[in-house]
Amino acid sequence: MIAPPTSQTGDIVFEARQLAKEFDGGQVAALRGVDFQIREHEFVAIVGPSGCGKSTLLQMLGSLDHPTSGSLTYRGASIPGMPDPSAYRAHHIGFVFQAFHLLPTFNVVENVQIPMFEGGLSRSQRRERAVDLLKSVGLDHRLGHFPSQLSGGERQRVAIARSLANRPSVLLADEPTGNLDSENAVHVMELILKLHRELGMTLILVTHDPAIAAQASRTIRMKDGRVVPAESPHP
Helix, strand or coil: CCCCCCCCCCCEEEEEEEEEEEEHHHCEEEEEEEEEEEECCCEEEEECCCCCCHHHHHHHHCCCCCCCEEEEEECCEECCCCCCHHHHHHHHEEEEECCCCCCCCCCHHHHHHHHHCCCCCCHHHHHHHHHHHHHHCCCHHHCCCCHHHCCHHHHHHHHHHHHCCCCCCEEEEECCCCCCCHHHHHHHHHHHHHHHHHHCCEEEEECCCHHHHCCCCEEEEEECCEECCCCEECC
């Protein structure tokens, strides 16, 4: 059983030991013996060149993919060994991707409610929480709009609100500003950092942008599927 989230700073949330991932029958090694720990409330940036394994690692943290070998745990429980990965994602993990993944036929407030459908909330409770989340990202004036009626920055803010629908303790963000212009990228990162501080979530963010990585409390640098030279704290 997964331990409930704890507010004690310093507790280990994720731990990887000799984590490896191969594709095409071992012809492609995406991860090669990765070791790290991520602790409660940290903001960790994962950086490195394209194809180094950053997104593969993030997908494994969210149980969207499984390692070929090695171990990966969430609060001491094996992520690959979880009997119900969808429940793990629904109750503990929020995702923000470079692509917004909003449903085009659902309006803004409906998109935010999607993760709540399995949570036992009534229709009115789902809507109330969605409205509150959209207020928190500054989009309560867009509730009835559809994704096609929003700017890229607004779509990403809707996606961020949706990622918080089930009050996750961990937010996984994969190049969340990658599809945005520089002005919107700044606004979205300010919002993510604000939510990280206010909600006390553990934030793990993949980025190519050194300016974004510099805002993290710690960096995991990757190259050719390995962590190199090691996790590096910022001065």
